[in-house]
Amino acid sequence: MNITARALLVSLLLAGTGAVVTGCNTKKDIDITKLGVETDPPEMLYNQGLANIKAGNMTEAGKKFDAINQQQPFSEWARKALVMSTFVKYRTGRYDDAVQTGNTYLKQYPGSEDADYVQYLVGSSYAKQIVDVTQDQRAAQQTIEAMTKLVNTYPKSQYVSDAQEKIRFARDQLAGKEMQIGRYYLERKDYLAAISRFRIVVEQYPTTNQIEEALARLVEAYYAMGIVPEAQTAAAVLGHNYPDSRWYKDSYQLLQKGGVEPSENSGSWISRAGKKLLLGT
Known part of the structure; x- marks a missing residue:
């Protein structure tokens, strides 16, 4: 910043505070650094920011x-500074701000060398906001969307592996939310509503850690409704995919009490979903 620009900036700042500057003012020069205005060259500011990060002073950075x-x-x-600004906001827990700054960067520099890292920070910022399954899982869905974009857009990125792990975790959360609602309906004997939730888990989240319980709960719900063939099919699919599961043991015992055993009906939606389980999709 040259002397003329610096003088103009000072005058504008003083005008904003009601101060008056005249050409005949004989007071000593004002220290612009005390006005909270950064005037160093960008390279110097950038290095100062890095130094502050190293010193643990994230706010100043x-x-x-x-x-x-x-x-x-x-x-x-400015491009480099946007990357670091996104990082600082993420590290200081300002996740919404990190997302906003990161998305600004990605809009301006989508093909840059740091784009995959910024996309990763955006996804990680969403992931940090994922809450217990009893609460709204919007952040989990946003994590999946952001990290899937990273995986698809930058498949060779070093962050792909961790992005995929965060996607799996977020999907577990979404499946867990469906299970939580399904159990609520099941406890109140609203079996159709419960089945609709467990079905979502089986069809949309078959590779999550909720799948075994979802199949077992289908056995329970269908059996309680008297729709025994569907209960048998759910138990058969559960046993075929997870024979050592405690959920299969419980389902098998439930059917035995009624004098029946697991038996798969190939025409059932559960059977079709079971084939996808075998494919891992």
Whole structure:
């Protein structure tokens, strides 16, 4: 920033606070750094930001990076600063801000060398906001969308493996939410509503850690309704895929009490879903 621009900035700031500057003012020069305005060159600000990160002063680091974007938007230093600003906001728990800054970067520089990393930070910011299955799982869905974009857009990225792990976790959460609602209906003997939730898990989330219980709960719900063939099919699919599961043991014993055993009806939707389980899809 040259002397003229610096003087103009000072005058604008002072005007905003009601101060008056005149050409005949004989007071000593004002220290612009005390006004909270970063005036160092972008390269220096960037290095100062890195130094603050290393020292553990994330708040000050964020100020340095944000200052670069304010001074020279769309410059190469601004591009780098956006990456670091996203990182700082993520590390300091400002996840919504990290998502916003990250998405700004991805909109401006979708093909840059750091785009995969920023996409990963966006997905990780959503993942950090995933809550217990008794609560809204919007963050889990957003995690899946952001991390799937990373996997599909940047398949060779070093962050793909962790992105896939976060996708699996988020899918487990969504399946867990369906199970939580399904159990609620089951306890109240609203079997049709319960079955609809367990069916979602079986058909949409077959590779999650909820699948065994979902099949067992279908056995329980269908059996309680007197739809024994469907209960038998659910038990057969469960036993075929997870023969050592405690859920299969419980389902088998339930059917035995009624004098029947697991038996698969190939025309059932459960049987068709079971074939997908074998394929791991």
